[in-house]
Amino acid sequence: MAIAAQPQMPRVWRAESKPHKFCPGCGHGIVLKALGEAVDALGIQERTIFGCDIGCSLLSWDFFNLDTIQTHHGRTTPVLVGIKRARPELVVVSYMGDGGAYAIGAQHLVSSASRNDLVTIIVVNNTVYAMTGGQMAPTTLPGQKTETTPYGRDVELTGRPMLGPELVAAIAPPGAYVARGSVANVVQLKNYIQKGLENQIQGRGIAFIEALSSCPTNWRTNAAETWRFLEKEMSAYFPVGELRTPEEKPAARLREVPAHGPKP
Amino acid sequence: MATKPITGEQRAFMTGNEVVAWAALAAGADIMYGYPITPQNEIMHYWTRMAPKYERAFLQTEDEISAGFTTVGGVLAGKRAFTATAGPGNVLMQEAMAMAEMMRLPTVVVVTQRGGPSTATVIYSQQELNLTCFGGNGEGLRIVYSPASHDELFTYVIKAFNSAWKYRFPTFVLGDGYQSKMREPVTLFDPEERGINMEVCRPMVGLPGLPGEERDPAHLRNTYNLEDELYQVLTDSIREYEAMASEVAEWDAWSADEAEVLVIAHGVVSRAARAAVEALRQGGVQAGYFRSITLRPFPVDALRPLASRARHLLVVESAYGQLQRLVQASLYGLETPVSGYLRPGMGITPEEVARAVHSLI
Amino acid sequence: MALNLKIALAGEGGQGVQSVAEILTEAAYHAGYQPLYIPNFGVEQRGGVSVAFVQISEAPVSAPKFTTGDIVVALSHRAVERARQYVGPETLLVFDASLADDVRRVYGEGQKSLAVPALAIAKEGLHPRVFNVIILGVLVGVTGFLERRDVEQALERQFGHKFAQDPSLKELNYRALERGYLLGSERLEVGNRI
Structure with missing residues (x-):
């Protein structure tokens, strides 16, 4: 089924694995295009390691001409942190969905953010567990129907959608880069991802980019409704933009501190 | 330039946890990842004190899940990486070890068994045999050494790195809290001087050459679409495991x-x-x-x-x-x-x- | 028969029973024996009775802990009770003389024992901090398998940096060791028996 590389394909894309395996209307292909263009622009194909989580993210395992590892659900960031600590010259990309990032892998996200791990994390937020058939995710919007919230998400019972970039921005030390983009604006998304990769290359700190994305299969939406939900409802709850840049000082309580410790 | 941690044969009187740290140093371990749990802690304590002197690294992770998976990352990167754990930590560690088993990753884990089930005691048991040999959702394609003395702890930690990298099965040194905490005489040595050659550690990712052009990219899988694909992978692993069994069994x-x-x-x-x-x-x-x-x-x-x-x-x-x-x-x-x-x-x-x-x- | 000595020491945290065990086994190791020392540890060690298990042998020791000691040392009220499980009919119970009532209550009159006025000696003649070194000296005296020189060297290895800072500390420790040794060597029965 391989097709020849086409002009619009990023160079780092692997032609042999195209057309890709995502559903029609899925946003993953757009996020991976933005990532591919960013890798191309920085010329880091030879030293970039791509790790993909379990879930639809997994379908990207042969997507690139990059050394790639399938990991476990929620564990992609630790694997890549392990690689980065052992081989700091490599550029590591941790790619996952909202479930992997904010539910099963949340402790790793929080800890990597606190440590300012030199890793670029890309989270595809499509408000559902898609690979497993459309259950409620940490990012499912209030009232949204899923297989496990068939009458709509009741925030009294299940809490409110997780704001991932806001969480990371609140706890990461100076030097972090945090942004939220959307597949509705691929130029901006590519720009964010590229900045996120640069942040790691320059050794400044963690880079965290959430990409708002679409899942018409599990949303059971047509094209028009897919875009409406993404652009109107999702981006209203999850505002797009940069939350932290490395130059910027984080919240006052996170100011740089001198070395402390009791003196025994 | 870091010198060798041990030259010649050195007689010492120390705890088992200290022996493990020295053994990992002597074996040329590059990096340890770990999360605190008794009775394993002093392995990390000694390692973190000695590692910088010999240009080795350490990362304290957020839990044993992460300690296991960062160790997986370390060996993928081609480094002699290890971790240590016990009891409930060993339970959490199994997830990463299942991945290591599937992907044939040469992880090394030192287990210092404590009482179980649950939190139980932090002292001692031999109750982590099942878990260490057969933990995870797989077939137990692992190498598990059970040392009985400090001399053996030292020897088998070194051997664990070599068996792991030679046969590509996750390898464990199954100690216990008694061995961790007791002091007894031990002889430390440099493996090379005893004629033990350390296996070369080859990276599985971050290889030289532009992937897709000068070489194929490494696309490392643990997930398969079809029963037949998985069956083939497992059958190959099982055959290799059985073939090496008589060489490894002691x-x-x-x-x-x-x-x-x-x-x-x-x-x-x-x-x-x-x-x-x-x-x-x-x-x-x-x-x-x-x-x-x-x-x-x-x-x-x-x-x-x-x-x-x-x-x-x-x-x-x-x-x-x-x-x-x-x-x-x-x-x-x-x-x-x-x-x-x-x-x-x-x-x-x-x-x-x-x-x-x-x-x- | 070859030396194969089992000693359990029990005391409160801060009384220094683990240090005694460490120094004793260090000394034995450097004197060419095969000692094995393991502390009790864990959740219980915080606020519980601290117990040290020491075995000294000419061949490698077989099991890290034992059920009955040749010598059991008890240095506090709670330790007198806690150590009961390691005391058999042949065991020599060494205890601080201030605990005589507790010992009588828990062990009756028949137990082979040695009361050592270590607390009193430490407070009156020396310093409370060397209480455990007196006990160490008693054990060296009672067992008789170590040269005092071996023990002094082990003390030096353990506290050398402190001795360097404060030479009077060294002298204090050596005197404590000596006092204990004299008390213990009067009862050199364990060593004789072995």
């Missing part, structure tokens, strides 16, 4: 042939077993001693003929039949009766073993 036996009672043990308990058998022999009792040094692969071929010529088998362990089940599975079809002196989470003395033997004859 055991020790003493006056074990035609024993009236053959005492079978592993780890620190085998010291009591051996002492009891020696005392029994002096007292004219035809007792024998067999110890499995590798629990995976289990030394079936060595044990079967001895067991078939013994009148009774007595499995002695600080667990409720975990070793006994391995023994019984290995000896299926033999008629020699198997009994157990089973003391979950309790230490075992030579006197107790001798009494248990007497009760059989």
Whole structure:
């Protein structure tokens, strides 16, 4: 089924694995295009390691001409942190969905953010567990129907959608880069991802980019409704933009501190 | 330029955890990942004190899940990486070890068994045999060494790195809290000076050359679409595991042939077993001693003929039949009766073993 | 028969029973024996009775812990009770003389024992901080298998940096060791028996 590389394909894309395996209307292909263009622009194909989580993210395992590892659900960031600590010259990309990032892998996200791990994390937020058939995710919007919230998400019972970039921005030390983009604006998304990769290359700190994305299969939406939900409802709850840049000082309580410790 | 941590042979009197840290240094381990849990902690304490002097690294992770997966990352990057854990931490570690098993990753884990199940005690047991040999959703394609002394802790930690990188199965050194915390004499050495060559560590990602153009990209999988694909991968792994089993399996036996009672043990308990058998022999009792040094692969071929010529088998362990089940599975079809002196989470003395033997004859 | 000595020491945290065990086994190791020392540890060690298990042998020791000691040392009220499980009919119970009532209550009159006025000696003649070094000296005296020189060297290895800072500390420790040694060597029965 391989097709020849086409002009619009990023160079780092692997032609042999195209057309890709995502559903029609899925946003993953757009996020991976933005990532591919960013890798191309920085010329880091030879030293970039791509790790993909379990879930639809997994379908990207042969997507690139990059050394790639399938990991476990929620564990992609630790694997890549392990690689980065052992081989700091490599550029590591941790790619996952909202479930992997904010539910099963949340402790790793929080800890990597606190440590300012030199890793670029890309989270595809499509408000559902898609690979497993459309259950409620940490990012499912209030009232949204899923297989496990068939009458709509009741925030009294299940809490409110997780704001991932806001969480990371609140706890990461100076030097972090945090942004939220959307597949509705691929130029901006590519720009964010590229900045996120640069942040790691320059050794400044963690880079965290959430990409708002679409899942018409599990949303059971047509094209028009897919875009409406993404652009109107999702981006209203999850505002797009940069939350932290490395130059910027984080919240006052996170100011740089001198070395402390009791003196025994 | 960092010098060698050990030159020549060095006699010392230290705790087992300190021995493990020295062994990892001597083996050329590049990086340790770890999360605090008793009785493993001092492995990290000694490692973090010594590592910078020899240009080695350490990362304290947020939990054992992360310690396991960062270790996976370290070996993927081609580094001699290891971690250490115990009890509930070993439970969490199994997730990453299942990945290592599937992807044939040469992780090294030092386990310092504590009482179980649950939080139980932080002291001692042999109750992590099942977990360490067969944890995870797989077939137990692992190498598990069970040392019994500080000299062996040192030797088998070094050997664990070599077996892991040679055979590409996750490798464990199954110690226990007693061995961790006790002090006894040990001889530290530089492996090279003893003629032990450390296996070369080859990276699995971050290889030289532009992927897709100068070489194929490494696309490392643990997920398969079809039963047949998985079956093929596993069949290959199982075949390779079985092929290396006779090379890797290790055991020790003493006056074990035609024993009236053959005492079978592993780890620190085998010291009591051996002492009891020696005392029994002096007292004219035809007792024998067999110890499995590798629990995976289990030394079936060595044990079967001895067991078939013994009148009774007595499995002695600080667990409720975990070793006994391995023994019984290995000896299926033999008629020699198997009994157990089973003391979950309790230490075992030579006197107790001798009494248990007497009760059989 | 070759030396194969089992000693359990029990005391409150801060009384220094683990240090005694460490120094004793260090000394034995450097004197060419095969000692094995393991502390009790864990959740229980915080606020519980601290117990040290020491074995000294000419051949490698077989099991890290034992059920009955040749010598059991008890240095506090709670330790007198806690140590009961390691005391057999042949065991020599060494205890601080201030605990005589507790010992009588828990062990009756028949137990082979040695009361050492270590607390009193430490407070009156020396310094409370060397209480455990007196006990160490008693054990060296009672067992008789170590040269005092071996023990002094082990003390030096343990506290050398402190001795360097404060030479009077060294002298204090050596005197404590000496006092204990004299008390213990009067009862050199364990060593004789072995």
